[in-house]
């Protein structure tokens with residue numbers, strides 16, 4: 407069992423890296439606590455496999471350290487790290503029986519025979535493979551083979567963590583949910599650190615307690631599925647999580663925030679913070695679920711025109727044009743479908759503010775650069791006095 411720490415970790419495949427874009431993993435410091443179920447979620451090419459290979463020892467990082475329970479493991483070979491890895495495609499020995507496949511990692515480290523037998527039966531029972539133990543792996547279905555792959559990670563008591571790299575890719579859709587549930591159950595039973603890599607938000611949120619969202623070689627947010635939904639820390643999280651993703655629009659900052667001449671309701675403290683940041687490029691984000699749609703005129707609502715409505719069975723997605731920009735609102739199944747000109751409002755609580763793609767969060771203290779701006783402003787005020 408292990409807590410995994412990435413300390414100022416960075417990796418590049420380039421020989422002479424000069425720009426941040428030359429790094430597949432940009433410098434990150436990150437902790438996966440012992441016993442947690444974590445997902446590493448992001449689109450193709452964001453650096454998930456690179457990160458996983460660094461943790462398992464298949465790849466040596468260009469900079470920084472990997473620590474297991476506080477101990478540096480950079481120099482340890484994969485087999486010395488006690489990490490089990492389950493890949494996209496099942497790794498099983500076709501000519502061996504299921505029993506021998508599961509017993510293999512234990513035989514390798516010289517575990518006594520009677521212990522092997524009891525451990526293999528215990529794991530087979532959990533994975534519902536007990537009646538398959540004497541079968542040759544060759545004849546198994548893809549999902550059964552993948553269960554054997556997982557079982558090979560679970561038989562060893564000395565495993566620090568299990569890393570899953572898109573393990574359900576080859577599994578039939580109707581069996582996916584079953585295996586996902588099984589994994590969750592195994593996690594609860596074994597209390598082992600599990601890191602699950604996927605580009606599928608549904609897989610990530612059903613498996614993990616906490617999700618690390620990766621984008622361009624960086625972890626842009628690490629939070630519960632609910633945090634990622636309600637308070638995306640980066641515009642990419644808003645866009646990537648949710649279906650459809652968050653609506654974004656550029657607002658103009660003067661003594662208020664406006665979009666196409668309409669004033670967007672925003673907290674006073676937030677306005678002060680934005681002014682202190684010295685930016686006039688502010689991006690606002692609101693999830694389709696939180697857009698209020700009204701039939702008639704309303705003091706807080708903006709006039710918009712309906713573009714089209716998609717009926718998705720249990721809910722509807724309304725596309726509308728606001729100041730020439732297409733945005734979306736989610737309507738419940740029984741909500742009346744409006745047409746023509748309608749009114750929408752954006753509740754202040756759910757209107758998120760982003761500068762340079764990062765959330766401006768009033769609960770988080772300003773960064774040192776914000777403080778520097780504050781200090782400069784204080785100085786200017788002193789001079790003026």
Ligand SMILES: Nc1ncnc2c1ncn2[C@@H]1O[C@H](COP(=O)(O)OP(=O)(O)OP(=O)(O)O)[C@@H](O)[C@H]1O
Pocket residue numbers: 419430448449450451452453454455456457605
């Ligand atoms: N061996 C390599 N040599 C050079 N560049 C590489 C190598 N492996 C990966 N990359 C690059 O590093 C970046 C991150 O790739 P990586 O495979 O880690 O992403 P990923 O999120 O796992 O993508 P996928 O989901 O498609 O596997 C990409 O730009 C990729 O092209």
